[in-house]
Amino acid sequence: MSVVHPSPTGLQPILKPQAHHAPGNFITKYIFSTDHKIIAIQFLFTTLLMLIVGGALALAVRWQLAFPWESMPIVGPWLFSAEGGQISPEFYTMLFTMHATVMIFLVIIPILAGTFGNLLIPLMIGADDMAFPKLNMLSYWFMWPAIVCFGMSFTYAGGPAAGWTSYPILADLAQAAPGSGTAQTFWLLGVTFIGFSSMMGSINYMTTIINMRAPGMTFFRLPMTIWGLFITAILQAFALPVLTAGGFMQVTDRLLGTCFFYPSGLVINNAAPTVGGGQPLLWQHLFWFYSHPAVYIMLLPVMGMVSDMLSCMCRKPLFGYKPMIFSMSAIASLGFIVWGHHMYTSGMNPAVGMAFMVATMMIALPSAVKTFNWTATIWGGKVQFNTVTLNCIGFLSMFIVGGLSGIFMAAVPVDVYFHDTYFIVAHFHYVLFGATLFGVFGALHFWFPKMFGRLMNEKLGKTHFVLTFIGANGTFFPMHFLGMQGMPRRYADPYLHGYLEHLLPMNQFMTISAIVMGLAQILLFINIFYSMFFGPKAGRNPWHATTLEWTAASPPPHGNFDVTPIVFHGPNEYAVQNGDRDFLMQTEQECEPPVSQAPDAENQTDNADTDNEQESSS
Amino acid sequence: MGKGWCLFFLFWPVAAVVSCAMAPMVGWSFPYDNAQAASNLGIRIDGLFYLILIVTAIVFVGTQAVLVYALWRGVNNREERATHIHGNHKLELIWSIIPGVILLFLALYQMNIWADFRIKKFYPEVAVKDPIAEVTARQFEWRFRYPAIGKKLQPKPQPDDLYTVNELHVPFGRPVMIQLRSDDVQHSFFLPALRIKQDALPGLQIPVWFEANKEGVYDLVCAELCGWGHYKMKAHVIVESEEDYQNYLKNLTQQQFYDGLGKIAANENDSESEATEK
Numbered sequence: 010m011s012v013v014h015p016s017p018t019g020l021q022p023i024l025k026p027q028a029h030h031a032p033g034n035f036i037t038k039y040i041f042s043t044d045h046k047i048i049a050i051q052f053l054f055t056t057l058l059m060l061i062v063g064g065a066l067a068l069a070v071r072w073q074l075a076f077p078w079e080s081m082p083i084v085g086p087w088l089f090s091a092e093g094g095q096i097s098p099e100f101y102t103m104l105f106t107m108h109a110t111v112m113i114f115l116v117i118i119p120i121l122a123g124t125f126g127n128l129l130i131p132l133m134i135g136a137d138d139m140a141f142p143k144l145n146m147l148s149y150w151f152m153w154p155a156i157v158c159f160g161m162s163f164t165y166a167g168g169p170a171a172g173w174t175s176y177p178i179l180a181d182l183a184q185a186a187p188g189s190g191t192a193q194t195f196w197l198l199g200v201t202f203i204g205f206s207s208m209m210g211s212i213n214y215m216t217t218i219i220n221m222r223a224p225g226m227t228f229f230r231l232p233m234t235i236w237g238l239f240i241t242a243i244l245q246a247f248a249l250p251v252l253t254a255g256g257f258m259q260v261t262d263r264l265l266g267t268c269f270f271y272p273s274g275l276v277i278n279n280a281a282p283t284v285g286g287g288q289p290l291l292w293q294h295l296f297w298f299y300s301h302p303a304v305y306i307m308l309l310p311v312m313g314m315v316s317d318m319l320s321c322m323c324r325k326p327l328f329g330y331k332p333m334i335f336s337m338s339a340i341a342s343l344g345f346i347v348w349g350h351h352m353y354t355s356g357m358n359p360a361v362g363m364a365f366m367v368a369t370m371m372i373a374l375p376s377a378v379k380t381f382n383w384t385a386t387i388w389g390g391k392v393q394f395n396t397v398t399l400n401c402i403g404f405l406s407m408f409i410v411g412g413l414s415g416i417f418m419a420a421v422p423v424d425v426y427f428h429d430t431y432f433i434v435a436h437f438h439y440v441l442f443g444a445t446l447f448g449v450f451g452a453l454h455f456w457f458p459k460m461f462g463r464l465m466n467e468k469l470g471k472t473h474f475v476l477t478f479i480g481a482n483g484t485f486f487p488m489h490f491l492g493m494q495g496m497p498r499r500y501a502d503p504y505l506h507g508y509l510e511h512l513l514p515m516n517q518f519m520t521i522s523a524i525v526m527g528l529a530q531i532l533l534f535i536n537i538f539y540s541m542f543f544g545p546k547a548g549r550n551p552w553h554a555t556t557l558e559w560t561a562a563s564p565p566p567h568g569n570f571d572v573t574p575i576v577f578h579g580p581n582e583y584a585v586q587n588g589d590r591d592f593l594m595q596t597e598q599e600c601e602p603p604v605s606q607a608p609d610a611e612n613q614t615d616n617a618d619t620d621n622e623q624e625s626s627s
Numbered sequence: 628m629g630k631g632w633c634l635f636f637l638f639w640p641v642a643a644v645v646s647c648a649m650a651p652m653v654g655w656s657f658p659y660d661n662a663q664a665a666s667n668l669g670i671r672i673d674g675l676f677y678l679i680l681i682v683t684a685i686v687f688v689g690t691q692a693v694l695v696y697a698l699w700r701g702v703n704n705r706e707e708r709a710t711h712i713h714g715n716h717k718l719e720l721i722w723s724i725i726p727g728v729i730l731l732f733l734a735l736y737q738m739n740i741w742a743d744f745r746i747k748k749f750y751p752e753v754a755v756k757d758p759i760a761e762v763t764a765r766q767f768e769w770r771f772r773y774p775a776i777g778k779k780l781q782p783k784p785q786p787d788d789l790y791t792v793n794e795l796h797v798p799f800g801r802p803v804m805i806q807l808r809s810d811d812v813q814h815s816f817f818l819p820a821l822r823i824k825q826d827a828l829p830g831l832q833i834p835v836w837f838e839a840n841k842e843g844v845y846d847l848v849c850a851e852l853c854g855w856g857h858y859k860m861k862a863h864v865i866v867e868s869e870e871d872y873q874n875y876l877k878n879l880t881q882q883q884f885y886d887g888l889g890k891i892a893a894n895e896n897d898s899e900s901e902a903t904e905k
Binding site: 428 | 632635639640643646650655656657658659675676679683687691693694697700701702704706708709710711712713714715718719722723726727730731733738740741744745746810811812813815820823825827828829830833845846850852853854855856858859861
């Protein structure tokens with residue numbers, strides 16, 4: 010039974026005969042599923058599992074910095090019985106390499122694009138599914154060869170040890186370090202596989218957003234979340250092939266004896282490669298041409314999601330919708346021409362540094378515009394302090410720190426001092442942990458009802474937020490001071506150098522904060538698994554939000570909508586007079602209550618509360 | 628409870644500002660004495676750093692204060708509905724143009740420092756004409772090659788060159804230049820006290836100039852991951868007067884070319900005492 014909205018624009022409602030058809034057996038429904046929502050959940054659990062791995066690696070790094078060469082508690086004696094439980098310097102390089110790799114390639118990028126991209130794109134634009142559901146399934150299953158490759162690289166001589174940036178010659182020639190052997194080849198293969206996965210995803214997202222928008226959903230009516238994901242997909246599609254090509258060249262250097270990245274005349278470990286003629290700088294250009302945009306790949310979707318969440322939680326339309334889109338596009342396009350700011354000290358022509366410096370300075374501008382717009386969205390709103398809001402504010406206040414410390418890095422002469430010190434580590438942890446992960450935590454609480462039909466626990470959520478926020482600031486803020494004092498990154502034992510001796514207490518404080526932050530994540534996991542089964546049922550629209558996904562059941566059935574929704578205006582129409590409600594769904598016409606919104610059978614039983622509220626108003 | 632959250636979010640920027648303000652007092656600032664750079668260019672770089680710090684501090688305090696105030700108002704909002712507003716063109720223009728101008732100013736302001744630091748055209752001529760040493764980074768040590776006294780550094784090693792490991796002597800008060808190279812993987816020549824950092828790239832010889840302005844023994848560390856022993860590439864740069872520097876070179880020559888016969892002109896202990904006597 011489907012009664013649809015009237016269509017003053019002449020658009021006819023599109024009935025969907027295929028809606029709700031049940032997918033086959035358990036395996037096709039939950040394992041090799043082509044349903045974007047199931048794939049999103051698969052991505053979610055995989056990335057959360059990887060979050061534990063990445064977090065554990067981080068804690069091991071922090072252990073070494075706080076208690077250098079002391080036996081690691083619990084796992085130490087078991088892992089390195091030969092060394093008396095100590096972390097060896099070889100193992101230490103593997104630890105931070107894999108921490109970065111896991112966090113970037115297996116947690117942040119897939120949780121944003123894979124989980125939220127998959128879940129939200131079809132739902133928010135009013136489509137049944139992705140344009141290429143099978144490709145979508147494949148993009149999830151390509152994560153596993155990547156995970157296996159990264160896992161394999163652990164088993165070869167202590168793992169890859171060239172940092173996540175994989176700079177040649179260290180990563181290019183097997184004799185350069187214990188971890189530069191087979192482990193490094195597996196690492197490169199892993200990156201290639203995860204690249205395939207991202208590529209398939211981004212093609213799918215672009216096609217879906219361009220072709221499958223519901224009637225009336227013009228580009229300037231898309232929710233900010235979709236804009237964020239859309240621009241991210243474009244970034245991925247243009248930048249990723251360069252990294253893949255570079256990675257392939259490094260693999261042929263390693264296995265086939267080509268020499269793209271190493272010059273002649275080297276003597277490494279008393280062995281001299283017979284050929285040469287390459288250039289290590291070439292790798293840096295190829296690598297950062299992807300990896301700088303990747304920073305925005307890890308940030309833009311969160312910016313979009315936070316825009317939508319803040320607007321909903323403050324019951325106000327997003328301040329400056331179009332400027333927000335333009336600033337996102339500006340960040341993305343500038344993101345392509347600033348990669349050189351990672352290379353100010355690399356030995357490339359310093360005159361080029363100036364051009365990169367001006368571009369990098371300018372990228373701060375759209376970021377500032379976004380920050381001001383978010384603040385203006387809160388201004389004059391009715392703020393509800395729930396877990397979602399808290400995480401969004403956490404995002405905002407940490408993004409301000411990360412954004413401002415970025416200006417120091419843009420300034421070439423200052424960056425020369427800060428490059429490869431802990432100041433940089435502070436900066437990107439504020440952006441990638443502080444901003445991105447808080448945004449992700451917020452989004453998880455916000456869209457959890459759409460995934461599982463239930464709300465997450467507020468008390469657990471708030472406690473998790475507070476502990477994580479304290480832990481994150483306690484861990485990452487002192488890194489600025491370490492950087493000022495000139496402590497380089499990737500040192501297993503900085504205290505060996507006279508001018509860094511006094512930093513031990515500060516590092517110990519940071520490690521304790523990191524442990525607090527790590528333990529706090531247990532609450533998140535408890536909350537997820539408890540709420541999945543025992544949380545209060547959510548109903549269709551628990552947050553009284555406006556975008557299309559909240560018109561579908563929670564969780565939406567296969568095919569998402571009963572009828573293809575018709576969109577009448579932009580997202581985030583809050584603070585309007587609409588019966589006794591203060592919001593206007595995108596499917597509702599302005600200033601008029603919707604004519605009819607007949608609930609389906611499932612809706613009547615499951616979603617009594619909120620739906621009644623909506624109906625009484627209509 | 629909403630107000631409690633506002634205070635929670637107020638606490639962190641306050642803590643950040645307080646800890647930054649006390650950083651110089653408790654020695655969390657730039658390294659070495661008085662946190663002052665040991666080179667004139669370094670002092671200019673510090674100046675640029677403090678300029679950016681002031682700008683960002685104002686923006687940081689401003690945005691965090693507005694954020695907390697907006698939250699505070701939002702919690703106490705007794706209106707039935709929030710303000711229905713989609714944006715404000717004027718306001719957006721203002722907050723795009725002002726940061727734009729500031730950023731452009733910062734970008735142009737630092738061009739001179741960068742040019743003096745790195746663009747070869749602006750290198751001090753004295754330093755360029757006569758590089759004092761070739762610095763070769765290797766896993767995991769620094770090797771230095773000086774030309775023989777009175778001679779110029781040649782690209783290829785000469786029979787009368789002087790060599791040391793992990794200890795570089797330079798005079799203060801005049802600009803000096805080194806030729807930086809690497810034999811194996813990438814390293815980075817990092818002299819925190821002088822705010823100097825330059826990657827050593829295999830296959831390239833990169834000239835680096837600096838001018839120390841006071842005596843001292845400074846740490847030279849590697850800032851680019853170069854393998855498992857990255858952290859222990861420990862060396863020192865000894866900045867001394869021109870006279871001491873010349874004496875050091877003489878001693879080094881004597882030590883290195885001592886043929887084992889005759890009077891021990893420079894056995895290790897003697898050479899040091901000799902150097903101080905002179």
